[in-house]
Amino acid sequence: MKYTSTRNGSIVTSFEDAICSGYAPDGGLFVPECLPPITTTHLQNWSALTYPELSQTILRLFIAPDEVPEHALQNICTSAFEGFENPAHAVPVIQVGSIFVAELFHGPTFCFKDLGMRTVVNLLSYFSQKRQRSITLLVSTTGDTGPAAVRAVSDIGNPLLTILVHYPEGQISEFQRKQLTTVDSSCVRVATFQGGGDDMDRPIKNLLSQQSYTDSNTLLTGVNSYNIGRPLMQMVHYVWTYLRVLEELGKIPGDPDVKLDIVLPTGAMGNLAGGYMAKKMGLPLGKLNAGVNANDITHRVVQTGEFYKSETMLKTLSDAINIQVPYNFERLLFYLTNGQHDLVRAWMTTMDATNRLNLDREWLTVLQRDFNSARLSDEEMCTTIRSTQEQFGYLVDPHTAIAIGAAQKLGCGLDRVTTVHPTVILATASPCKFEESVTAxxxxxxxxxxxxxxxxxxxxxxxxxxxRSPIVYLAKAGGTLSSWQAEWEERARAIVADLGAANGYRCVTQSK
Structure with missing residues (x-):
């Protein structure tokens, strides 16, 4: 399997290069050259697999054996789920009221990011050792990605694999912050910046694109969900959930009368992209429904076709899905258009230049065939947490509550089903991570x-x-976002060099 850019079909590379690069060289996102089909026979053969076995089987569709041999891929997938409550059945699927809930949060950092992140980090560690090349991960997090990545890197303990993670000051929960600042590892650095949730995305993208191989044994990469490894692994929990729901319903996988409607809290759209890719491959899914908070760009584009970046990031009680521009929308557009690179490039060039993109009526209609959305306020989210606990004895975190509340607004809540398809809520985190929001x-x-x-x-x-006190990136008085970002970029460059020195290698990036 080869990989190409969403913006340019002439860019073709290996899985190793794609996962180790993060972004494509033209600024696009990597996607597989093709999506292999999932057939009824596949689904029936996969129904008895453990979660690590299913992960290995699905990843094999996208990774050639000459890049990662079978025994190595098995070790990567098996070790990724060590630390889960039940590695063989990493995602419990339960019934709450009249719908199903897939609990994606039973990993070591209590959120769904563990499901994809640990395998991706294991793959990067494998390639670093295979090439004897050091890799530093650059991460920006609004809450869950960072802890999952830091824990995965720390657990591996490979001195060739290090991480610099950033979070927006005051915009993640106390527990999430402690998951970052209590890690004691020479492979980990933690920084906080005084800005909005995705204000570090541009400095990180610059660093990744400006790499100088003065030392050919060093590499910077990102593991936020623009990295193709993340949506590939997130397909697994969609397939797993489908198989478990069919079991509960007493149906045979591939039954033409059963499709699942999915409702999920949505930030950068990585989880949504994984589901859409699985659907395009043939997994029997109905609507993919995005639940969002007041930072509602996903809701606005699904309902109106207006993909506009908001002027400010609003503080909410569901901070982990606070986003101004979800980068995985580019992958959705790619698959929405059946791989029209030129059209995607034109759209994203407009978005990059103006922070605004308008889908015309034709493409909005296509988008709405597969997607729907609903927006919840903090007050509505809190009401959903209370009512779910009071009616069903089931306590959820604020992001899962966003999905449950969205399902209610879309006519398929816990106490009623008005759609023809079974509905599944993707529960993305444990309530243990969000004391302030749950207490509210x-x-x-x-x-x-x-x-x-x-x-x-x-x-x-x-x-x-x-x-341990994090490194602080200041937003100095009188400056602009672009001036702050330029300074943060230089700070990150210096920290990366320090990480390399601490772990016995040299990593060089070009300054602008």
Whole structure:
């Protein structure tokens, strides 16, 4: 399997180069040259596989054996799920009320990012050792990506694989911050910046594109969901969830009468892109429904075709999906147009230059065939947490609550089903990570009861560890976002060099 850019079909590269590069060289996102079909026979053969086995089987469709031999891929997938509550069945699928909930948060950092991140980091570690080339990961996080990446890098303990992670100051939960600042590893650096959730994206993209191979044994890459490895791995939990729901319904996989409608909290659209790719391959999915908060660019484009960046990032109680421009929308456009590189390039050139893109009525109609959306306020999200607990005894985090509330608005809530398809909520995180938001919904007494009766023991251990002060990137008075970003880029470049020195190698990037 080869990989190409969403913006240029003449760019063709290997899986190794695609996953190690992050962005394509023209600024686009890597996608497989083709999507192999998922047939009824596949689904029936896969139904008895464990989660690591299913991951290995699906990844093999996208990774040639001469890049990663079978035994190596098996080790990568098996070790990725060590630390999960039940590695063989990493994603429990349960029924709550009248719909299904896929609990994606039973990994070591209590969120769905573990499902994709740990395998991606394992693959990068494999390639670093295969080539004896050091790799530094550059990450910006609004809450869950960073802890998952830091934990994966720390667990591997490969001195050739290091990470610099950034988070927006005051815009992630206390627990998420502690997941970053309590890690003691020479392979990890943590920085916070005084800006909006995706304000570090441009400096990171610049660093990735400006690499100088003065030292040919060094590489910078990113593992946010623009990296093709993330949506590839996120396809796995869609297939797994489909198979488990069919089991619950007593149906045979591939039954033509059963499709799943999916509702999920949506930020950068990586999870949504994984689902759409799986659907394009033949997985029997109906609508993919995005739940969003007040930072609602995804909702606006699905409902009106207006893909406009907002002027400001709004603080919400569901910070992990705070986003101004979800980069995976580019992959959705690529598959929406059946791979029209030129059209995607024209659209994204307009978006990059103006922060605005208008889909005409024809393409909006195509988008709405597969996607729907709903927006929730903080108040509505809190109401959803309370009502879900009161009616069903099921406590959810604020992001899962966004999905449940979106399902209710779209006519397929926990207490009623008006669609012809079974509905699945993707529960993306444990409530243990969001004390402030959950307390706002169920009061301090409710949180105290959860601490006593439901809080994971492993999470409690993190809260008791000493923190290390992060590096701070300032937004200096009188400056502009672009001037701040230029300074942050230089700070990151210096930290990357320090990481290399601390781990016995030299990584050089060109200054603008």
């Amino acid at each position: 919904a169920i009061t301090g007494a409710g949180w105290a009861a959860y601490l006593q009766n439901g809080f994971p023991a492993a999470a409690r251990g993190i809260t008791e560890l000493p923190e």
